[in-house]
Amino acid sequence: MQQRATRNKGVFGFYFILFFIFFPASVGAEPSLKVKQGGIAHLSLSPGPGIDALKGEFQGQIIPFFETEKGRYTTLVGIDLSQKKGTSPFVVTWTKDGITSRQEYKIEVGQAAFGVQELTLPKGKVDLDPPTLTRVRREQGLVKAAFGESFNQKLWEGEFIVPVEGKKQGTFGRRRILNGKPRNPHTGEDISAAEGTPIAATNGGKVVLVGDFFFNGRSVIIDHGLGLFSMYFHLLDVTVKEGMQVKKGEVIGRVGQSGRVTGPHLHWGMRLNGARIDPYALVMKKLD
Numbered sequence: 001m002q003q004r005a006t007r008n009k010g011v012f013g014f015y016f017i018l019f020f021i022f023f024p025a026s027v028g029a030e031p032s033l034k035v036k037q038g039g040i041a042h043l044s045l046s047p048g049p050g051i052d053a054l055k056g057e058f059q060g061q062i063i064p065f066f067e068t069e070k071g072r073y074t075t076l077v078g079i080d081l082s083q084k085k086g087t088s089p090f091v092v093t094w095t096k097d098g099i100t101s102r103q104e105y106k107i108e109v110g111q112a113a114f115g116v117q118e119l120t121l122p123k124g125k126v127d128l129d130p131p132t133l134t135r136v137r138r139e140q141g142l143v144k145a146a147f148g149e150s151f152n153q154k155l156w157e158g159e160f161i162v163p164v165e166g167k168k169q170g171t172f173g174r175r176r177i178l179n180g181k182p183r184n185p186h187t188g189e190d191i192s193a194a195e196g197t198p199i200a201a202t203n204g205g206k207v208v209l210v211g212d213f214f215f216n217g218r219s220v221i222i223d224h225g226l227g228l229f230s231m232y233f234h235l236l237d238v239t240v241k242e243g244m245q246v247k248k249g250e251v252i253g254r255v256g257q258s259g260r261v262t263g264p265h266l267h268w269g270m271r272l273n274g275a276r277i278d279p280y281a282l283v284m285k286k287l288d
């Protein structure tokens, strides 16, 4: 077994990218991929021609691979920002000539240094009245449904782009304390920009949800295929419709302050295999 490993230090934590060239007959020790909470484990394999049903499994989830060139396959495994630090197996299986082979890797999750954000909001916006609570639950259901199914092919290409020109606030993963009470962590990155600044799709995909929600305001969710989604919240207006295909860089709306916010900004979130990941983990990286 030949293997070559490179290690890159990104803006947000470590990336550990391993390029393995392996042959089904030779199974070595379990190689390890190091990644921080909210990051992505990136694995490329060249198992040779004539293989079938290549897939990964991580924490009970099937993780797809995509072919990047003939006989070469890549997968991206999202690590949730709340994933406990420690090591979990990443099991890769494939078939060749009717024989199923298996290779086990380890994903070693390290602690990320997320901050704490204390917020004070008027009581009326924190304790929800029954009709608002009903609305919020219905909206949560819509968002969950949008993530329920992803296109079975990769709709994105090359590097992901930051959707808006503005100031990154460094809020990804922050634990939030709202009026003194701990709340859910902040699952995206906030980019402050003037109201009306155009927002671009971070990469190609299909618009799967457009809505005007209590917390998130005017929102767009794009499915990039193979379990990867991008989210854009608090928009002034939305210029795309559900079901539309969008290209990387295509304008989908403008920066606003709709929903529960304290000023105009874009909340940009990314979700991969159900994990809430740092959207900047996808920027300026060669991933396919």
Ligand SMILES: [Zn+2]
Residues within 6 Å of the ligand: 186, 188, 189, 190, 266, 267, 268
């Ligand atoms: Zn936000």
